[in-house]
Amino acid sequence: MSLNWREIDLVLEELSLVGARIQRITQPCYSRLLLELYHRHETLRLLISMEQGKTRLHRTGASFSKPSTPPRFQQLLQSRIRGAVIRSVEHLHQDRILRFELTRSDERYQLWVRLWGGSANVLLTDEEGTIIDAMYRRPKRGETSGRQFAPDPPDAAARQKAVRLEVREFLKQAPQDQDYPYSRAIEAHYEERESEERVARTRREAEKLLTAREAALRRRLEDLEHKRDESGAGDRYKVIADAIMMQAHEIAPGQTGLSVENPYDPSELLEIRLDPTKTAVQNAEQYYRKHKRAARAGELAREELAEIARAHERTQVELQLARSTEDLAVLERFLSEARAGRKRSTPQSSTLPGLQFRSGKLLLYLGRTARENDELLRRHVRGNDLWMHVRDRPGPYVFVKVPKGKTVPLETLLDAGTLALAHSKAKAEGRALIQYTQVKNLRRAKDGPQGRVIPYNEKTIEIELDPERLERLRGALEATE
Secondary structure: OOOOOOHHHHHHHHOOOOOOOOEEEEEOOOOOOEEEEEOOEEEEEEEEEEEOOOOEEEEOOOOOOOOOOOOOHHHHHHHHHOOOOEEEEEOOOOOOOEEEEEEEEEEEEEEEEEEEEEEEEOEEEEEEOOEEOOOOOEEOOOOOOOEEEOOOOOHHHHHHHHHHHOOHHHHOOOOOOOHHHHHHHHHHHHHHHHHHHHHHHHHHHHHHHHHHOOOOOOHHHHHHHHHHHHHHOOOHHHHHHHHHHHHHHHHHOOOOEEEEOOOOEEEEEEEEEEOOOOOOHHHHHHHHHHHHHHHHHHHHHHHHHHHHHHHHHHHHHHHHHHHHHOOOOHHHHHHHHHHHHHOOOOOOOOOOOOOEEEEEOEEEEEEEOOOHHHHHHHHHHHOOOEEEOOOOOOOOEEEEEEEEOOOOOOEEEHHHHHHHHHOOOOOHHHHHEEEEHHHEEEEEEOOOOOOOEOOOOOEEEHHHHHOOHHHHHHHHOOOOO
């Protein structure tokens, strides 16, 4: 609730503004005006607030940020009334309209302050009441430059309503043993209100973003659970491949199909489609590869499922806390993290760039382009993972995903180095030095191309291209395209 006319009179009485000189004028925001006055050997800062539901004026001790470019109305007041002296202050008709009569040398002005909830305004006029400019230009009300400003007195009904208004309790209880007790009480009252409003506003925004994130994570969980369940169907490909191998000696060249009993369930008859351009063994190998891809997809889904489940649980906790806490700092942190899209707050796509391979129990990621290298670095590897690259030659990044507390076996190191060599410009030479280090020892090249890094504490290993090793790795390729 804004100040009523009785409360405004209390403030005017305690400030005794007549004779004060206007030293500085600031408009810290769209709805506030700050006049710095010098009076009786002290500086007094008068705040005029036109915020709906909080219109008021009082002495203030608060700090306000200054806009980088002074607003239009502030510039006008500085040019016209900076240095002016307040000759009189009149509260017209107890209607929350104040008229300040100002003089500067031989110039005379009137500064009008209307403290009405939804239509508050500050206007500067000449001594005849012609508007020079208004803080809020309102043509429909006639509050524009060149028009006359002469507020009408309130009608009888409004006067009767105003008579019934009383000074609120927080002002009645203002301690009178300090300077400017009413201004202090008003400032404390509205600061508390604004603090509560900031908390409520920040809570609404944080809750909205957290709710959206929780829903996105829940949908991602459902999708991953579906993928995990689908991967179980990949076992069917192994059954088909085994059936083909058992009947390989009976399959004729160019045959397009095969009807055979399920080797694991004789009651089922399998109808298998064959590629007539391939041998029986090649058809079986094709189904074995499908089985491996399905199994790998299921494993990836399960790994991501665990990560997304943790993120979902964390988001639910944050959402519950956001709905209950009164701590503005906590709410602002939730809001800041959500807006910034931090990795811990945002689920990542399960589709990895580049190529994926398996070496023993470890995964290898290979980025074929600068974009894929950069995406892998930003989204899919962590500090403990291993980075490998052919020394001094163009080539891909190869990353070894290293579980916490584990070391990289020599065979996996050789596998990753072979992939780095085989996809680099050094492939034709058949041998190269491969540098490697942990991802946490990489630094992005300042102003460098996308994905460019500078390694520290790196080691080297000489790799000779081994066709058999390369063929085995290609057989373990998991396509991501």
